[in-house]
Amino acid sequence: MSKMILIPGKIVTANAEERIYHNHAVEIEDGIITNFIVKDSVDRSVYSGEIVDLPRLTLIPGFVQTHVHLCQTLFRGMADDLELLDWLQQRIFPLENSHNEESLKISADLGLFELQRCGTTTILDMGTINHQEIIFEELIKSGQRAFAGKCMIDRNDLFPNFKETAADSLNSSTVLADNYHNAADGRIKYGFAPRFVLSCSEKLLIDTKDLMHDYEGALFHTHSSENKSEVETVRRLTGKENIEYFNSIGVLEDHTVLAHCIHVNEQETETLKRTGTRVAHCPSSNLKLGSGIANIPNYLQKGLSVSLAADGAPCNNNLNIFTEMRLAALMQKPIHGAKAMDAKTVFRLATIEGAKALHLENEIGSIEIGKKADLVLLDLERADQSLNENDISIYANIVYSANSGNVHSVMVEGKWVVRNNISTLFEEKELVSRGRTELKKVIERAGI
Numbered sequence: 001m002s003k004m005i006l007i008p009g010k011i012v013t014a015n016a017e018e019r020i021y022h023n024h025a026v027e028i029e030d031g032i033i034t035n036f037i038v039k040d041s042v043d044r045s046v047y048s049g050e051i052v053d054l055p056r057l058t059l060i061p062g063f064v065q066t067h068v069h070l071c072q073t074l075f076r077g078m079a080d081d082l083e084l085l086d087w088l089q090q091r092i093f094p095l096e097n098s099h100n101e102e103s104l105k106i107s108a109d110l111g112l113f114e115l116q117r118c119g120t121t122t123i124l125d126m127g128t129i130n131h132q133e134i135i136f137e138e139l140i141k142s143g144q145r146a147f148a149g150k151c152m153i154d155r156n157d158l159f160p161n162f163k164e165t166a167a168d169s170l171n172s173s174t175v176l177a178d179n180y181h182n183a184a185d186g187r188i189k190y191g192f193a194p195r196f197v198l199s200c201s202e203k204l205l206i207d208t209k210d211l212m213h214d215y216e217g218a219l220f221h222t223h224s225s226e227n228k229s230e231v232e233t234v235r236r237l238t239g240k241e242n243i244e245y246f247n248s249i250g251v252l253e254d255h256t257v258l259a260h261c262i263h264v265n266e267q268e269t270e271t272l273k274r275t276g277t278r279v280a281h282c283p284s285s286n287l288k289l290g291s292g293i294a295n296i297p298n299y300l301q302k303g304l305s306v307s308l309a310a311d312g313a314p315c316n317n318n319l320n321i322f323t324e325m326r327l328a329a330l331m332q333k334p335i336h337g338a339k340a341m342d343a344k345t346v347f348r349l350a351t352i353e354g355a356k357a358l359h360l361e362n363e364i365g366s367i368e369i370g371k372k373a374d375l376v377l378l379d380l381e382r383a384d385q386s387l388n389e390n391d392i393s394i395y396a397n398i399v400y401s402a403n404s405g406n407v408h409s410v411m412v413e414g415k416w417v418v419r420n421n422i423s424t425l426f427e428e429k430e431l432v433s434r435g436r437t438e439l440k441k442v443i444e445r446a447g448i
Helices: 070-075 084-097 101-117 132-142 166-180 202-212 228-238 242-248 266-275 283-288 296-301 321-330 343-349 352-357 391-401 428-446
Strands: 003-012 024-029 032-038 050-061 063-068 120-126 145-149 188-194 219-224 256-260 278-281 305-308 375-379 407-412 415-419
Touching: 003 375, 003 391, 050 407, 063 101, 063 256, 063 278, 063 305, 063 321, 063 352, 070 084, 070 101, 070 132, 070 428, 084 228, 084 428, 101 120, 101 132, 101 407, 101 415, 101 428, 120 188, 120 219, 120 407, 132 145, 132 166, 132 188, 145 166, 145 219, 166 188, 166 202, 188 202, 202 219, 219 242, 228 242, 242 256, 242 266, 266 296, 283 321, 296 305, 305 321, 305 343, 305 352, 321 343, 321 391, 343 352, 343 391
Parallel strands: 003 050, 063 120, 120 145, 145 188, 188 219, 219 256, 256 278, 278 305
Antiparallel strands: 003 024, 024 032, 050 375, 375 407, 407 415
């Protein structure tokens, strides 16, 4: 049995009571939080496990990002200053189509290194068409908690070479789900990932949703209502708005996660609420692609599930949850007023609300007895942080002031993936060297 007591300066629990502890330690056994202990009562002379004293650091739950593309990390800086459909047609589809196993492996590793260094312990990832098993193997080795699935595309007017038949897409997804759903003792789960309406036949969407129900705890993960041209094309093809169309074919429910949801009318918003559909909000990507600003305050007021994510590196251009938290708060204030999207609300979107979106709220997302020890230690005792010591300032420091440089250590299920600012799994210089080599080869194969 592995045992550990973490003794931080503060503990921000993100529990239902929003409790913040100033004089407690957390006990962990075999990756599970087993107790809160008053610091002064820790008996070092008899405790048989490891005791980690970190009095300057603040302990928080691991961050949850509900829409990323590990397969795209290698393409950072390769698709700048383009709108969504041009971005896909001119750069992303050709590049993804040119992945081989080695380039996909380094792309995943680069993304996982960055995500863990910024304190993200759980992700919902959309893969690419080919070699998806590589991403699963890298997820397992990395210690990351994740939902993932191959990208499903059976029609592609933007880049016709990048697709497969619906039957092949469903068959290969089934094989992957059989092999990897609940892998690594349940740390890895399957998220079926049809790309979006414009790249999926109606049959593929419906059959994928039916297939999802064969795997308890799996998710249906796609894009929706991200770009005006996308929405207009969906309207022309189906006679319906994007979310209206999804609802008409029966794919909306509480195990469906829709990325973006920017161009959504009130009737569609009510549909999202009624069906329990989850919204993954990606502020940086939405701004950089010129897509727009989702009405997140309205979604929250109506009780929709909203969580945060960085999307992919070529439309962001980083995977840093601190950037997403800060932008999620700031971009709404000129529209809805300075009190909209306060720091505590945004922090919860990145932690417990992300866990709820993935139906993992009984396992992660807050620091509570019985939950898995997916935890982050932040150094907020720095000159670039507020010196005010009240509890509200903790949330403001995390959301408005902190960045990945404040991340001291990160653990997933009680195992360190970052310790003292250094990855325990990846060597950065090696990742960069491998990445440069493989990117050159991908560019040659893509003819870009």
